[in-house]
Amino acid sequence: MxxxxxxxxxxxxxxxIFDYINLDRSVTTYDKLVQSLDKPLKLILFYGKPGTGKTFLLQKIYNDLKKKKRIIFFPRPFFEEKVFLASLYEHIFGKKSPEFSNYNEFLEMIRKHITSTDQAITVLIDEAQLYPTDLVEKIRLMADSRLFKFLFTVHKTEKEDVLAKDYFQTRIWETIEIDNxxxxxxxxxxxxxxxxxxxxxxxxxxxxxxxxxxxxxxxxxxxxxxxxxxxxxxxxxxxxxxxxxxxxxxxxxxxxxxxxxxxxxxxxx
Known part of the structure; x- marks a missing residue:
């Protein structure tokens, strides 16, 4: 029975994911994130402890903004540069990515497609703490090109404060935290x-x-x-x-x- x-x-x-519940802190954090994405910032850090609803917010932001601006959401981490670049290309152009001989060739292809900084593509990256350091560095260079704007989402744990990581601390333009x-x-x-x-x-x-x-x-x-x-x-x-x-x-x-x-x-x- x-x-x-x-x-x-x-x-x-x-x-x-479709059971999104608006709470005071999530509404406030949502507004901060959307406002930050409207600013001419290259790199934004969104962090909080595991289980605070970061992925839910990213999914909502993506669903709310995808018809208004160029935006991509990567919910799972990448570990290889070529796979990351291929996925970016496929999301931007809607077709299979060609084989790029190097990172600069990919960037030149995107530069021909984007003629002004107003057209910069917003990329929401979840689980950014799992990305290898060399790929994070390439993402930083991509942000410097003004062709892309990145929002890094990372876990803040008791053992390791993500803000202490040099490649986040010295390059992020704005940080937003979500509490329990x-x-x-x-x-x-x-x-x-x-x-x-x-x-x-x-x-x-x-x-x-x-x-x-x-x-x-x-x-x-x-x-x-x-x-x-x-x-x-x-x-x-x-x-x-x-x-x-x-x-x-x-x-x-x-x-x-x-x-x-x-x-x-x-x-x-």
């Missing part, structure tokens, strides 16, 4: 997820106490929140199958959140 919680947990499967969600934004995030999937009848399961606990356990990281909510509904699914009387329809006992936290290693058992 299928449980209603079986469907609820699927709502929080990470990576659903507050407890109020977590409430908005969960409520909008449920409403988006027409599950409004489950909103009364959660109280302010629940949202504060979720904030404490997940530190406001969207990816971690998705994992937590998935595990929570997985636990409720189990009880719905095996002991339905233990679940109240109009309230959720905090012990289930604690069980999810223990299961994910957020709480020491």
């Amino acid at each position: 299928n449980s209603s919680y079986s469907d609820l947990k699927k709502i929080f499967v990470d990576g659903e 969600a507050s407890s109020g934004e977590i409430k908005t995030y969960i409520e909008k997820k449920l409403l988006f999937h027409n599950r409004f009848e489950y909103l009364n399961l959660f109280s302010q106490r629940h949202y504060l606990l979720i904030s404490k356990l997940t530190h406001g990281n969207l990816r971690t929140i998705n994992k937590f909510m998935y595990r929570l509904f997985e636990i409720l699914e189990y009880y719905d199958h095996n002991k339905p009387s233990a679940i109240k329809a109009n309230a959720l006992h905090v012990k289930y959140l604690e069980m999810a936290g223990i299961s994910l290693g957020m709480i020491d058992a």
Whole structure:
């Protein structure tokens, strides 16, 4: 027998790009990024901890701007110069790239196609911290040509502050950071997820106490929140199958959140 919680947990499967949820910080960051892309800047750095929604924002920016300006979005990293250049060519011209003998030949081809700096092509690069240093240097030279404008998106981790990397620090013209969600934004995030999937009848399961606990356990990281909510509904699914009387329809006992936290290693058992 299928449980209603079986469907609820699927709502929080990470990576659903079309489930974009507007939060205060994401709206503010979105506006900053779009404004920066309108400026005559060559290199922009967008960074934040893994799971803060950077890729979601890049995808939204790309979808919103692709009919208004020349813009390319690379969600996955490149490790070879020739593959990167070929992909750029194919996105610009809509056909298979020829074999370029060198980087300068590629640049000359683009220079013939772009006659003014107003036509510069915007390139959104996700996971830029994975690019090899020599390719990042070539991208910097491409930006210097004014034929391209690049937005680097990188992870900021506890072990390594990306701003300390010389090839970012000395070349970036503007930096924009996105933070983790507050407890109020977590409430908005969960409520909008449920409403988006027409599950409004489950909103009364959660109280302010629940949202504060979720904030404490997940530190406001969207990816971690998705994992937590998935595990929570997985636990409720189990009880719905095996002991339905233990679940109240109009309230959720905090012990289930604690069980999810223990299961994910957020709480020491």
